[in-house]
Structures are given as C-alpha cells and as structure tokens.
Amino acid sequence: MTAWDDWLRAELDAVRAANRWRRTVAFDGDGPTGRVGDRELVSFASNDYLGLAAHPRVRQAAIEALQKWGAGSSASRLVTGTRTLHHELEETIAAWKGTEAALVFPTGYAANLGVLQVFGVADATIFSDELNHASIIDGCRLARARKIVFRHNDVDHLRELMRETSGRKIVVTEAVFSMDGDVAPFDALLELCMAHGALLVVDEAHAVLSGSSLRSDYPGYIRIGTLSKTLGALGGWVAGTRAVIDLLVNRARTFIFTTALTPADAAAARAALSVYRSDEGERLRARLRRFVDTIRPGHASPIIPIVLGAESAALAASQALLERGLYVPAIRPPTVPVGTSRLRVALSAAHTPEMIERLRDALATLSAESVSS
DSSP: OOTTHHHHHHHHHHHHHTTOOOOOOOOBOSSSEEEETTEEEEESOOOOTTOGGGOHHHHHHHHHHHHHHOSOOOSBIIIIIOOHHHHHHHHHHHHHHTOSEEEEESSHHHHHHHHHHHHOOTTEEEEEETTOOHHHHHHHHHSSSEEEEEOTTOHHHHHHHHHTOOSEEEEEEESBOTTTOOBOOHHHHHHHHHHHTOEEEEEOTTOTTTGGGOOOOOTTEEEEEESSSTTSSOOEEEEEOHHHHHHHHHHOHHHHTSBOOOHHHHHHHHHHHHHHTSHHHHHHHHHHHHHHHHHSTTOSSSEEEEEEESHHHHHHHHHHHHHTTEEOOEEOTTSSOTTOEEEEEEOOTTSOHHHHHHHHHHHHHHHHHHHHO
C-alpha cells in the first residue's frame, strides 16, 4: 500500500462513472485499412491526409537513413544529436513556407510549447482562440504571460480585447481547427496583429488544403506545424525570421532538453515534402478535395465533424459504423465541450472512391435512422 492507492482508485472510478473510460486499441495497418482484433476495417480516423506515411519514396528514405545513421539521434540537438538531415529538412521547410529559417522539434506538441514558452514573457499578453488545441493551451499555461481567451474565430471580439490591453501582444490560433475542421480568418487576424505590432502564431498542423496560401512577409508571423499529418512522418517545425529561429535554438526548453528527431523520421519527412511539392502532390490534394466534396461539399478541410450532442449518441453512432466495417471515432469531453460530442471523420487521399461512397451511404443511413427514431 502507498499513500496514493485510495486516490488512484477514486480517480479511476470517477472516469468510469462519467462514462469516459478510454483505452488504446491496436490498429494494424499501413494505410486506410487495417485490422482491429479479427475485424478488417476502413479507418476514417487517421491524420495521414495525403497517404504519405506509406508512400514508397518515404519508406525508402527512412530505410536508408536507418541504415546509415541508426535508429536514434542519441542526444539533444545542441550536443551531438544534429545530423545533416536535420539541417536539410529545415532548409526545405523554410523554402516551402517562404520564411528565412525553420527549426525542427521532436513533435508538433513540443513546437507549440517551445514557441509559447519563449515568447510568452511576463510583460506580454497571449490571446488564444477558445477552440485551440491542447498543445497550445498547455503552451499558454507554461508561459509567464497574461492569458486571454477570445471567442472562436471572432475577430471583432479579439480586436476589442486587444484594444483594452497594453503592452506586447501575441495572438495564437490554429489554421484549421482539429475538431471542427473550420479555418481561421487569417487575413483579418494578420491585419489586426500588424496594427498592434503583435506576434501572430499560427499552428498549421491540419492545413493540408489551405496551408500554402498562408503567406506574409510580416516579421511577427510565426508558423508552426507537424511532420506527422500532411507529411505522414513524425516531428514538429517552426518557421519564421532568422531572429525568431535563433532565439528558439537558445531558449526553447522543448528543443534544448530533449533528444533530437530520429534520422529515419527526418529523412521520411523530407522525402514526403518532396512529394507534396511535386505534381504528384498536386494530384493528391486535388483527389482529397474531391473526397471532401463528396461527403460535405465546400467544406474547408478533410476534418468533417458530425455533431450529435450527447456522448451516448456519438458512441452509438461510432459503434453502428464499426459494425459496417468503418472506423469513425466518437469524440467527447474533455476533448470537445460538453453537449458537442461528435463523430470526427478524417479523409485521406489514400482512400479509394469506393471507400468514400461507402462512408457517404453509411452516414446517410445513420441520419435516416436517427430521424425515424
């Protein structure tokens, strides 16, 4: 017995009582299909939006890096962890995003924490969209700056809050919101930040269809993203001015005090980026755009929420789809606000047209059953 045993039991009982018990389930596959136990499923849960995780060029790049440099980087970037691959990847990301420089982190989560910890100094104020990802929320918590939350995508509310606040300012938002799939009003946010001399920090993790359009020469614009979604590998990145990147190298704790991104992941991400920027990448994005329009015409991203409200309704809908061989996860609190539990459909260019039509028909059937009941 320890002094923690009663507390542990009470915490676990509270999770079960709230019907929010979670567990990991092995999905064994390298694309949109895989096995869960003895059942073959089509997944609409992956963030591998272009299917690059299993692309032959990406696989081969990872294999070659593994053979040349081994499994791990063995140290932090400022000790002996940096490889030529890291510098090449950073140069490619900077060219992709049109910035002076870029810096690679082990995860996108670490990138958000690092940026907000460094720039969220005590005499600054961070303005954060109310639907920002947990990594942004945690970055704000680590920062010494004052924190103010503004209503989702409400530029007028943000303008009012910024007008009432003195000192240096940081606005942080997602380019595409991970649970709703809607986009931030980038141009309006940029104009507002420029008027106040504020930093604009944009997390592009899910911006597979819109990220290339988010360009500006404004020196206060800091771009953050992942290597694990659009590019199908692992890691995070920050792109901005040389001064921004130099300060992160010297001050970001999530960069300094952790082992570097593995050579295989860095090589895979660079290969995936070469595919993304090629004619093949254009075709993959066009294919993904068609799939999105099949399920929800005109929607801005491959993240399609089907908000059902009650947690029980979302869980039942997810189970009904599972029985049809389709894996669409139920998303519920605390990931989303109470009363907004939903199915989160994530589409990929790796799906086939037949898979997309099968999903469309299954969702229509669920909707019809819901109306009739």
